[in-house]
Amino acid sequence: MSSYRENKDFKINIPKHVRMILGILEQNGYEAFAVGGCVRDTILGREPQDWDITTSALPKQVKALFHRTIDTGILHGTVTVMLGHIGYEVTTYRIDGEYNDNRHPESVEFTSDLVEDLKRRDFTINAMAYNPTVGLIDVFDGMGDLERGQIRCVGDARERFGEDALRILRAVRFSAQLGFEIEKNTLSSITEMAATLKYISAERIRVELEKLIMSDHPEKLITAYDTGITKVILPEFDRMMECPQNTPYHKYNVGVHTVKVLQNVPNTKEMRLAALFHDVGKPYSITYDKKDSDRMHFYGHAKVGAEMTPQIMRRLKMDNKTIKTVTRLVACHDDRPVSRECTPEAVRRSVHKIGKDIYELYLQLVYADFQGKSDYGKEKGYDGYLYTCSQYKKIIENHICTSTKELQISGKDLIALGCPTGAAIGDILDTLLDEVLKDPEKNNKIDLERRALDLISGTAQ
Ligand code: ATP
Numbered sequence: 001m002s003s004y005r006e007n008k009d010f011k012i013n014i015p016k017h018v019r020m021i022l023g024i025l026e027q028n029g030y031e032a033f034a035v036g037g038c039v040r041d042t043i044l045g046r047e048p049q050d051w052d053i054t055t056s057a058l059p060k061q062v063k064a065l066f067h068r069t070i071d072t073g074i075l076h077g078t079v080t081v082m083l084g085h086i087g088y089e090v091t092t093y094r095i096d097g098e099y100n101d102n103r104h105p106e107s108v109e110f111t112s113d114l115v116e117d118l119k120r121r122d123f124t125i126n127a128m129a130y131n132p133t134v135g136l137i138d139v140f141d142g143m144g145d146l147e148r149g150q151i152r153c154v155g156d157a158r159e160r161f162g163e164d165a166l167r168i169l170r171a172v173r174f175s176a177q178l179g180f181e182i183e184k185n186t187l188s189s190i191t192e193m194a195a196t197l198k199y200i201s202a203e204r205i206r207v208e209l210e211k212l213i214m215s216d217h218p219e220k221l222i223t224a225y226d227t228g229i230t231k232v233i234l235p236e237f238d239r240m241m242e243c244p245q246n247t248p249y250h251k252y253n254v255g256v257h258t259v260k261v262l263q264n265v266p267n268t269k270e271m272r273l274a275a276l277f278h279d280v281g282k283p284y285s286i287t288y289d290k291k292d293s294d295r296m297h298f299y300g301h302a303k304v305g306a307e308m309t310p311q312i313m314r315r316l317k318m319d320n321k322t323i324k325t326v327t328r329l330v331a332c333h334d335d336r337p338v339s340r341e342c343t344p345e346a347v348r349r350s351v352h353k354i355g356k357d358i359y360e361l362y363l364q365l366v367y368a369d370f371q372g373k374s375d376y377g378k379e380k381g382y383d384g385y386l387y388t389c390s391q392y393k394k395i396i397e398n399h400i401c402t403s404t405k406e407l408q409i410s411g412k413d414l415i416a417l418g419c420p421t422g423a424a425i426g427d428i429l430d431t432l433l434d435e436v437l438k439d440p441e442k443n444n445k446i447d448l449e450r451r452a453l454d455l456i457s458g459t460a461q
């Protein structure tokens with residue numbers, strides 16, 4: 001083993017299973033360490049996503065020592081050791097060969113030297129290893145960078161980004177998750193190399209982009225813009241950053257406003273994506289006021305956004321369920337059900353139109369949208385928003401019907417009452433719902449059947 005700084009006194013808490021795996025490997029004459037994200041997160045007091053283990057044992061030697069293993073990436077040296085229901089990735093110390101395509105090493109080579117394995121890792125804070133007997137191995141001052149709150153490449157930044165361009169986006173992702181700054185030289189190399197992200201698959205980009213926007217610091221998306229990253233992976237965001245909003249409702253451009261909205265919605269995938277795309281149609285919906293030619297309008301931007309959103313999300317290989325929900329939220333985000341008349345009926349009709357399943361999400365998006373506006377924009381309509389929230393609460397608490405599914409009469413009932421099969425059933429249910437939205441008291445079997453009979457006799461004529 002080559003020499004490196006060890007810190008035996010440094011102790012971190014590692015789970016029992018991980019200690020067991022490290023212990024078994026060591027007892028059999030191999031070296032083994034927890035490595036990467038789990039060491040970083042534990043030192044920061046954050047919950048690690050998973051525990052990765054790096055070892056001098058070759059994959060077949062790892063497999064010989066554990067009862068249940070899965071060949072996860074045996075060619076790259078990774079074996080998953082199953083303990084209970086949890087899998088732990090155990091990877092042999094590795095040196096990556098030449099990178100000729102900005103994303104993959106041509107070959108990998110196993111090594112018995114931990115330092116060689118740490119050298120291939122992306123950032124100093126991700127290149128620390130720990131085990132309870134040896135302590136912390138920190139060859140590149142990852143600890144110092146954790147203290148400084150800094151993302152810095154292991155070795156020469158340009159070279160490292162040249163090997164695997166995804167690291168360019170990962171740097172911004174980690175800075176967003178940890179609230180860290182990117183070290184100066186690493187940052188300038190990002191700007192220099194951002195265009196090479198075009199060689200990276202949409203799937204790998206998606207993973208990092210989602211982590212970035214779901215983080216505690218989604219505002220780092222602006223760093224992705226400043227460095228030329230979004231120009232490659234999300235040019236629509238560049239259009240938003242370049243789109244001013246000369247209206248009394250706003251004080252930021254569309255991009256900065258979008259970031260404010262990202263910061264104010266819950267950090268679920270659907271909500272963060274809905275926030276990201278809610279105004280994506282604005283740059284394409286600009287008109288100028290007839291009386292005041294400086295003043296902008298964005299009529300119809302939600303509709304344009306709802307057309308663009310699924311296209312962008314499909315390009316980023318996102319799943320259909322998420323695409324559907326996010327697109328619906330983008331389409332309705334600018335609806336203001338009570339801007340004209342503040343009535344319970346107007347809110348019921350809005351819940352019907354938008355859907356009970358996403359109404360809560362819609363309200364969260366509208367709330368966040370207000371937070372990103374000017375003081376005037378924040379005030380204007382806020383009473384209406386609060387009224388909508390209170391009426392929505394009543395609808396849920398009192399199980400008030402807002403869809404044909406919730407009517408106390410079904411298509412089958414209509415047929416039993418003599419309704420001809422086909423389109424008439426849907427038409428009658430729609431009419432009944434319309435009347436129930438006007439007056440929820442009418443959602444009872446007696447009234448509905450009586451009214452249905454009238455309507456059926458109407459269709460028979
Ligand atoms: P997360 O909390 O998102 O899992 P992580 O640091 O564990 O963060 P992973 O993508 O799971 O990130 O990768 C595990 C480790 O493998 C990293 O900490 C890093 O040491 C190394 N690594 C991952 N991807 C790369 C890459 N593209 N280039 C170099 N090293 C990488």
Ligand code: MG
Pocket residue numbers: 037038049050
């Ligand atoms: Mg990980």
